[in-house]
Amino acid sequence: MPFLRSSAISRVEYNATTATLSIWFVQSGGPYDYYGVPQSVYEGLLGARSAGTYYNDYIRDRYSSNR
Template sequence: MPRFNSTAIARAEYNPQTAVLQIWFVESDGPYDYFGVPRHIYDGLCNARSKGRYYNDHIRDQYGNR
């Protein structure tokens, strides 16, 4: 499970069998689950220079969450 050096996102985990992305935010308890997320979105988050910006542009309001 990657941990990030980010002011917004502490870590993320992805299950390719269920397409569930779990995100732990720096300033809140977690995880938050995002459903139906393609693998390339998770890979993009891991490789993004700004995790928070990538989250806002590609994940937030794009996938169902809990």
């Protein structure tokens, strides 16, 4: 479970079998689960210069989710 150096996201988990990305936010906690997320998007989040910007550009409002 990677912890991120981000002011927006504290940690993430990815389940490749179910393509579920779980995100814990600094402000609101979590986990928030996002479904049908390709592994490449998860890897992009891990390697992003800004995890918050990457989340807004590539994950937020693009995948079904719940908390």
